[in-house]
Amino acid sequence: MGVRGATYRLAALLLCCSSLLLWAQPERTHKVERKETAYGIARQYGVDLNALFDLNPWAESGIRKGDVLRIPVRSEPASPQPATTPDSLDMPPRTVEKKEEVPGSDHGQVDTFPRDMARRRPVPPTWAKDTVRVAVFLPFHAGRDSLSRQEERLRQIARDCAAGIRVALDSGAVMGSHFDVRFLDSGQDTSGAMLCAPEQLWQGRNVDIALGPLKRSRFLEVRNWPSMSGAAHVALTDLGDKLAESGTGILMPYPQVEARMQALAEHVARQHRGERVLFLATGDIRNLDAEAAFRNAWTSLEVQDSLLLMDEVEVESKGLGFLRDSLTDVRRNILVVPGGKANRSLAGVLQTEMQLGDTMDFRLYADEAWAFFRFLDFDLRERVGFTVVDGYGSLPDSSAVVPFDSTTFCVAQSMANMRGGAPGAYGWLAHDVTRDVMMWTAGHGRDWTVRLAGGERLIHPNPSASGQLHRFDWVPAAGAGGLVNGATRILRQEDFQWVEVAQSSAGMGGADSMQNP
Numbered sequence: 001m002g003v004r005g006a007t008y009r010l011a012a013l014l015l016c017c018s019s020l021l022l023w024a025q026p027e028r029t030h031k032v033e034r035k036e037t038a039y040g041i042a043r044q045y046g047v048d049l050n051a052l053f054d055l056n057p058w059a060e061s062g063i064r065k066g067d068v069l070r071i072p073v074r075s076e077p078a079s080p081q082p083a084t085t086p087d088s089l090d091m092p093p094r095t096v097e098k099k100e101e102v103p104g105s106d107h108g109q110v111d112t113f114p115r116d117m118a119r120r121r122p123v124p125p126t127w128a129k130d131t132v133r134v135a136v137f138l139p140f141h142a143g144r145d146s147l148s149r150q151e152e153r154l155r156q157i158a159r160d161c162a163a164g165i166r167v168a169l170d171s172g173a174v175m176g177s178h179f180d181v182r183f184l185d186s187g188q189d190t191s192g193a194m195l196c197a198p199e200q201l202w203q204g205r206n207v208d209i210a211l212g213p214l215k216r217s218r219f220l221e222v223r224n225w226p227s228m229s230g231a232a233h234v235a236l237t238d239l240g241d242k243l244a245e246s247g248t249g250i251l252m253p254y255p256q257v258e259a260r261m262q263a264l265a266e267h268v269a270r271q272h273r274g275e276r277v278l279f280l281a282t283g284d285i286r287n288l289d290a291e292a293a294f295r296n297a298w299t300s301l302e303v304q305d306s307l308l309l310m311d312e313v314e315v316e317s318k319g320l321g322f323l324r325d326s327l328t329d330v331r332r333n334i335l336v337v338p339g340g341k342a343n344r345s346l347a348g349v350l351q352t353e354m355q356l357g358d359t360m361d362f363r364l365y366a367d368e369a370w371a372f373f374r375f376l377d378f379d380l381r382e383r384v385g386f387t388v389v390d391g392y393g394s395l396p397d398s399s400a401v402v403p404f405d406s407t408t409f410c411v412a413q414s415m416a417n418m419r420g421g422a423p424g425a426y427g428w429l430a431h432d433v434t435r436d437v438m439m440w441t442a443g444h445g446r447d448w449t450v451r452l453a454g455g456e457r458l459i460h461p462n463p464s465a466s467g468q469l470h471r472f473d474w475v476p477a478a479g480a481g482g483l484v485n486g487a488t489r490i491l492r493q494e495d496f497q498w499v500e501v502a503q504s505s506a507g508m509g510g511a512d513s514m515q516n517p
Contacts, residue, residue, distance in 0.1 A: 028071040032063050047072045131178040132441065133202055135231075136165055137212035137222055141187035142195060151187070154214060157426045158187075161236055163419035164431030165211060167411060171435065186213035186222070194218060198225040207231040208446050209437055211430065216243065223247055232437055232449045236430055244482025249449040252484040253433040253472060255391025260367065261293035261338055263488040264389040267501065268336060268365055269301050269308055277310040277334045278326055282346065287339030290367060294338040318345040320353060327353075332361045340369035347373050354384060365389075371491070371498065381493040387501070392471040392487040393429070408469070432470040436462070440474075453481050 030041055038059055042049040051072045053060045059069060138158035141151055162183065169179055184196035201207060210233040213219050219239060222228060223246075231249055238254040268277060279298070281291050295312075302308045315321040327333050335350075337343055347370060354362050355377070362383070368390030370376070376386075415423045415431065440448050443461030452458055453476045473487040490501040 028073060030069045030071055032065055032067040032069065034065050036063070036065075038063055038069075041069060041071075045071050131180050132208045132438075133205060134169065134179055134181045134209045135201060135207045135211070135227075136162070136181065136183045137186040137196065137210070137218070138162055138183065139187035139214060139218075140185045142185050144187070155187070157214060157237075159419060160423040160425075160427035161212070161214075161430035163415045163423045164427035164429070165434050166418055167414045168431045168434035168438065170414075186215075186218050194221065198227065201225065201227040203227075209434075209441065210234065211434060212236050216240075219243070220246075223250075230446070230450075232441065232446075234433055234437060236426065236433075241477055241484050244477035244484050246482070248453070248481035250477075250482035251433070251437065251449065251474065252477070252482070253429060253470070255485045255487055257290050258293045258297075259475075259484075259486045260389045260391060260488050261290060262297045263490065264336070264338070264365060264367075265294055265297035265301060267387075267389070267490050268334070269298070269305065272332075272334050272363070273305065274307045275309065275332060275334055277308075277336060278323070279310050279312045280315045280323065280335060280337045280346075281312055282315055282339055282343065284339065284342045286342035290338040290340060294336065315346060319349055320346075323353070327357065327360065329357070329360045332363055334363045335365065337364075337366045337370070340367045343367075343370070344373060348375060351376055351380060354380060363387075368491075378493070378496055382495075386493040388491050389488060390491060391485065392489050393425070393469065428469045432468045433472065435468075436472045449483060450481070452476070453483055 028045075030045070032041070038052060039049055042052045052069065055070045055072055059067070063069070138161055139151070139154045140158055141147055141155050144151075147155065169181055180202075182200065184200055185194075187195050189195055205227065206229055207227050208231060210222070210228060210231045212234075213222060214237045216239045219235060220243075223233065232251060233247075233249050234251045234253060235243065236253070239252070241252055241256040241258075244250045244252045277298075279294065281287075281295075283291075298308070298310055302310070311326065313321070313323050313326050315323055337346070337350075339346075343366075347366075350364075354360075354364075362385075364384045365387050368388050370386075371388045371390070380386075411431065412422075415427050419427065439462045444451070444458050448458060452474055455476065471487045472485050474483040475486040476482075477484050491498045492501055493499075
C-alpha cells in the first residue's frame with residue numbers, strides 16, 4: 001500500500017506541476033497582417049477554425065489588419081504553415097472543375113461572394129471534400145446551320161442562361177467544394193430527338209444540381225434519366241406550378257399566381273378595411289387563374305374580418321361593361337384588377353374613364369404586368385396610388401439601375417463579358433437561382449429539397465438578398481416533393497419611380513405593416 005500511495009502522490013505532483021506550467025505560460029496571440037484570413041491563421045497554428053471562432057467570437061464577421069486574435073492552446077503546437085487561402089474568404093481554396101465548355105463564349109474568373117454570405121453557418125463538415133455534380137440542359141442547337149424563329153429565340157435565351165450560370169458557378173468555388181459541371185445541348189436534331197443523351201452524364205452517380213431544359217416536354221424527358229434521381233432540378237422558365245407536383249426535388253423559381261394574389265388581397269384588406277372594393281373580373285381565359293386566386297384569398301380573409309366588403313363587377317378585356325354604374329363620387333373607388341397582360345386593352349379604357357372622372361377619388365391595384373404598360377399616364381398613376389404585386393424579380397423599370405451596389409455591377413459586367421452583351425432577364429434569373437440553390441446545398445446537404453418539401457423548417461443559409469435581382473422563398477408545392485417560389489412584394493408608383501410598399505415613406509390610406517417574405 002505504501003508503494004501505491006507513493007505512486008498516487010507522484011502522479012498528483014506531476015499533474016499539479018503541469019497545470020502550473022500551463023498557467024504560467026503567456027496567452028498565445030496573433031496580430032493579423034495584411035491578406036491574412038481566419039482560416040489561414042487557424043491552419044498556421046494547427047488549431048480548429050471553430051475553436052478559433054469560439055475564443056474570438058467577433059472574428060466570425062471578418063478580420064482586418066492589426067486585429068489581435070487569441071489562439072487556442074494545443075498540447076503539441078504544430079509547426080507554422082503558410083496560409084494559402086484567398087483574401088476574400090476564410091475558406092479553403094477550391095477550384096471549379098468544368099468538363100465541357102459552353103458553345104460560343106469566352107470568359108474569365110469572376111469575383112467571389114461577399115464575406116458575410118460565404119461564411120454563414122451551418123456547413124456540413126465533409127462538404128470541403130465533396131464534388132458537386134452540376135448538369136445544365138440548354139438548347140444550343142449545335143451544328144444547325146439554320147434555325148426557325150422559335151429555335152433562334154431559344155438559343156438566345158440559352159446563351160443568356162449559360163452566362164448567368166457560369167458566373168454563379170465560378171463564384172461558387174468559395175464554398176469549399178469542387179464543381180463538376182457539364183453543359184448538355186437539349187436542342188433537337190432534324191429528327192426531333194434531343195442532341196444530348198443520358199450517357200453524357202455520370203454513369204452510376206447521381207446529379208446533385210440540374211438546370212433546365214427550357215421546354216416542358218424536354219424537362220419531363222430528362223427527369224426520367226437514371227442519373228437525375230434525387231437532383232435539385234431547377235426549371236429556368238415558367239413551366240407552371242403543376243410540374244413541381246410531379247416529382248421530388250423540382251424547383252420552380254417563378255412565383256406562382258396564388259402567392260401574388262394572396263399578397264395583393266392581404267394588402268388591399270389592410271389598406272381599405274371598411275371600404276367597398278370593386279373587383280374587376282374579365283372572365284378572359286388568360287385571367288381565370290389570377291381572378292380565381294384573388295377571389296379565394298379574399299374569401300378567406302372575409303371569414304376572419306366582417307368589415308371587409310367586395311363587389312365583383314364584370315368587365316370585358318376591351319371595355320368597362322357595368323363598371324360605370326358602380327362608380328361613385330361620394331367615396332373612394334377601390335379598383336382591383338388581378339389579370340395580367342390580357343388586360344392591356346382594359347387598362348387603356350380604364351385610364352380614359354379615370355381621366356374623365358377627375359373629380360372622383362380612385363385607388364388602382366393590379367398585377368405586375370400592368371407596370372409594363374407604358375401608355376399609362378405617369379401623373380394619373382400618382383393620382384390613383386397605382387400599386388402592383390410582383391414576384392420579386394427585377395424591378396419593373398429603368399430606375400432599378402440606380403440603387404445597384406458594386407457587387408451587382410461586377411456580376412453584370414462579368415455576365416456581359418461572357419455573353420458578348422447584356423444577358424437580360426433570363427441571365428439574371430439563372431445566375432440568382434443557381435447561386436441560391438448552391439447555398440442551400442452547401443448549408444444543408446444534397447437532400448435539402450426533400451426535407452423542405454416534407455415540411456421541415458430549415459434555416460435559410462443566405463437570408464440577405466444583397467447583390468441579387470431575385471429573391472427565393474421556397475415553399476412546398478400542392479403535391480409532394482417539389483418546391484415553388486413564394487416570394488412576393490407590393491410596389492407603388494411614387495415620384496415617377498417604383499417604391500416597395502414596406503420602404504415607402506408616404507402611406508396611402510393607412511399604415512402598412514407588410515414585410516417581405
